[in-house]
Amino acid sequence: MRRLHEHLIEDRRDEVAILRIEREEALGALSRSLVESIGSYFEALRDDPAVRVLLLTGTGKGFIAGADIGEYHAVSSDEFDSYQRLSRRVFSTLESLPQITIAAVNGYALGGGFEVALCCDLVVAAERARFGLPEIKLGLLPGGGGTQRLARAAGIRFATEAVLTGRFIDADELRASGVVSRVHPAGELMDRAIELAEEIAGRPPMAVAEAKHVLRTGLEGGLEDGLTIEQQALSRLFGTADAAEGINAFLNKREPRFVGR
Numbered sequence: 001m002r003r004l005h006e007h008l009i010e011d012r013r014d015e016v017a018i019l020r021i022e023r024e025e026a027l028g029a030l031s032r033s034l035v036e037s038i039g040s041y042f043e044a045l046r047d048d049p050a051v052r053v054l055l056l057t058g059t060g061k062g063f064i065a066g067a068d069i070g071e072y073h074a075v076s077s078d079e080f081d082s083y084q085r086l087s088r089r090v091f092s093t094l095e096s097l098p099q100i101t102i103a104a105v106n107g108y109a110l111g112g113g114f115e116v117a118l119c120c121d122l123v124v125a126a127e128r129a130r131f132g133l134p135e136i137k138l139g140l141l142p143g144g145g146g147t148q149r150l151a152r153a154a155g156i157r158f159a160t161e162a163v164l165t166g167r168f169i170d171a172d173e174l175r176a177s178g179v180v181s182r183v184h185p186a187g188e189l190m191d192r193a194i195e196l197a198e199e200i201a202g203r204p205p206m207a208v209a210e211a212k213h214v215l216r217t218g219l220e221g222g223l224e225d226g227l228t229i230e231q232q233a234l235s236r237l238f239g240t241a242d243a244a245e246g247i248n249a250f251l252n253k254r255e256p257r258f259v260g261r
């Protein structure tokens with residue numbers, strides 16, 4: 001267990017890193033210094049081949065209740081702009097990490113907290129989790145990609161309603177709209193999330209990386225472009241030792257031993 005900030009700890013289980021925000025008294029609200037520490041962690045993780053899956057979670061009933069509103073009233077507009085640029089950079093770094101990223105949403109994921117979850121490859125949630133983009137109630141807008149990433153993940157109408165009303169959305173509703181992939185009782189969330197992370201970490205590394213690349217970039221263009229990206233990735237994989245091992249193990253009815261090349 002490593003403490004990275006007063007409110008941030010990292011734990012490792014083999015190839016799975018668990019990053020936990022520990023600020024239960026403010027429901028995981030992101031102060032500027034906390035965002036900076038999270039950003040430094042992502043920068044280091046990007047070049048760490050020992051980690052295959054990152055699990056992000058919070059503490060108690062707070063995943064991340066958004067930006068630290070307490071810091072807002074004391075800042076100038078220049079400082080506010082600089083905080084927005086920092087958040088954008090950190091969220092984009094999370095989104096582009098080579099590892100598979102899973103948000104294990106234990107409670108409130110509001111504003112910047114929902115936006116962090118939207119940057120992850122997978123979102124699993126506790127039954128009690130509440131998501132939302134409530135910035136409109138502060139006279140603001142989501143500034144960490146919420147309008148753009150929610151519209152891409154759940155559709156423009158779903159996002160429009162969420163942004164304009166700022167309402168809280170429960171985990172089951174987000175599961176129905178495809179943003180959350182699994183919902184668990186709060187007491188089981190971390191065990192189930194770790195199982196999922198370990199399952200993915202056990203899959204052949206190059207195939208996982210290519211699958212992430214295809215799923216992410218394939219949707220940016222039209223269907224034909226996406227199909228080409230998929231086919232090219234599959235061709236690259238076919239020549240790998242892991243593909244040979246996977247096929248051979250299947251034919252010989254044994255467990256495969258993947259080596260990552």
Ligand code: CAA
Nearest residue numbers: 025026027029065066067068069070110111112134135143
């Ligand atoms: N910033 C700072 N402190 C926060 C916080 C936040 N975003 N969210 C909660 N807290 C603090 C509360 O002030 C409270 O502290 P005290 O005990 O010292 O009073 C503590 O966390 C517990 O919160 P509540 O007493 O309010 O708990 P509750 O169960 O009654 O309500 C809640 C929970 C509905 C999540 C409510 O806390 C809430 O609405 N929080 C604000 C959420 C929000 O608006 N987030 C968006 C921020 S803006 C943003 O993220 C993007 C941007 O840059 C534009």
